[in-house]
Amino acid sequence: MPALTSGSFEGMIESPWVHGPAAFVLWVIVLLISKRVLFGAIRRVAVRARSTWDAVLIRALSMPLTLAILASGLLVLDRILPLTPKWDRGFDVLLALSIVVALVLFVDRASSGLLDRFAPRSAELQGARGLIQGLARGLAIGIGLLIFLDSIGISITPILASLGVGSLAVALALQDTLANLFAGLYMIADKPIEAGHFIRLESGQQGFVTRVGWRSTWIRTPSDSVVVVPNSKLAGSVITNFSLPGRELSVSVDFGVAHGSDLEAVERVTIEVAREVTRSVDGGVPDFAPSLDFTTFGDSSINLSVSLRARDWSAGNGVKHEFIKRLVARYRREGIVIPFPTRTLDLPAGALPGSGLSEAPPEGSRRQR
DSSP states (O other), rough: OOOOOOOHHHHHSSSSHHHHHHHHHHHHHHHHHHHHHHHHHHHHHHHHHHHOHHHHHHHHHHHHHHHHHHHHHHHHHHHSSSOOHHHHHHHHHHHHHHHHHHHHHHHHHHHHHHHHHHGGEEEEEEEEHHHHHHHHHHHHHHHHHHHHHHTTTTOOOOHHHHHHHHHHHHHTTTHHHHHHHHHHHHHHHHOOSSOOOHHHHHHHHOOEEEEOOOSSSEEEOSSSSSEEEEHHHHHTTOEEEETSOOOEEEEEEEEEETSSSHHHHHHHHHHHHHHHHHHHHBOOOTTTOOEEEEEESSSSSSEEEEEEEEHHHHHHHHHHHHHHHHHHHHHHTOOOTOOOOOOOOOOOTSSSSOOOOSSSSOGGGGGGO
16 A cells, blocks of 8 residues: 655645544544434334334344444545545455345345344244344355455356256255255145144044144143144145134034933933033133034934033033033933934744754844944
8 A cells, every 4th residue: 555655734734644534534424414314204203103113113224234334434445535445346346245244134134124023023033033034144144255356357257057966966965854944834824724733644643733833733632642734745734723713613412312312302311411511611612602413314213412602622522521421321211212223033933844943942042232
């Protein structure tokens, strides 16, 4: 760098080596004050609008904007000082590096702020937060590095070609992992299941979803064991979600009464018991009106179906349990019979001559229950 030559005081004042640093300091001070005024205006607007997004925006912009201000001051200094081409090139590289670092910091802080806002509301985002933050940071650094190399005159075409070939090799090697990753991102975005939902898989396994991660989903079964299902298999299977559209669900009880029963009395008594259960049992829905439908004529009974309602799946078993207990006790008091299948084999006395059968009825001719 050229040295500052000695001379008169007037010559020193007119020297670019004095004007340059003075202009740099003045430029930086003015822009820093403008930054502070801008942030104050953003806070006031946020207060009037009752918004809390100003904290995210200011945190994301604060450090990157300071770096951009310093970089613009270096640009002013470079234009004033009579630098040699070597030093001028160095200032250009430093300016490009400052701008790229500012952009990377802005993207990283903005993504972190958005995750801080939305992650507490979503268990899925909490589980995938580290992955999302890492992907955003890596993507920002990679793009920023390519921009920096291109701005200082280094061709990035061979780098992009190498990245394409390398990405293909990595994708083939991590095919299953990437399939699970994208399936997990799909489920987080589409939300067919969430933590706390009770689901049944196509394979017959069922339980409560405890965690939807980026690679797998954890399901706690009623036996208190955990089934870990890869997201790619879960996304490609049929899922029955008992927690959608609401957590309340219908509880159906199917049984039969004897053919000679008074069906009007059966309907009245059954509905009374069902209403009592839904209103008094913990887990029932008190304002739900139970319904009864006679369905078919069976071999030994007239079949019917009773519909009750429970608060959620875990309460459904308790509602059904209590309904069956109370219904059996009430049927006994009312004289209503719930039959069980019977088979009767009748053989005429002394039948089948030459068969060796005695006239006494064989053991198999007795009524079997």
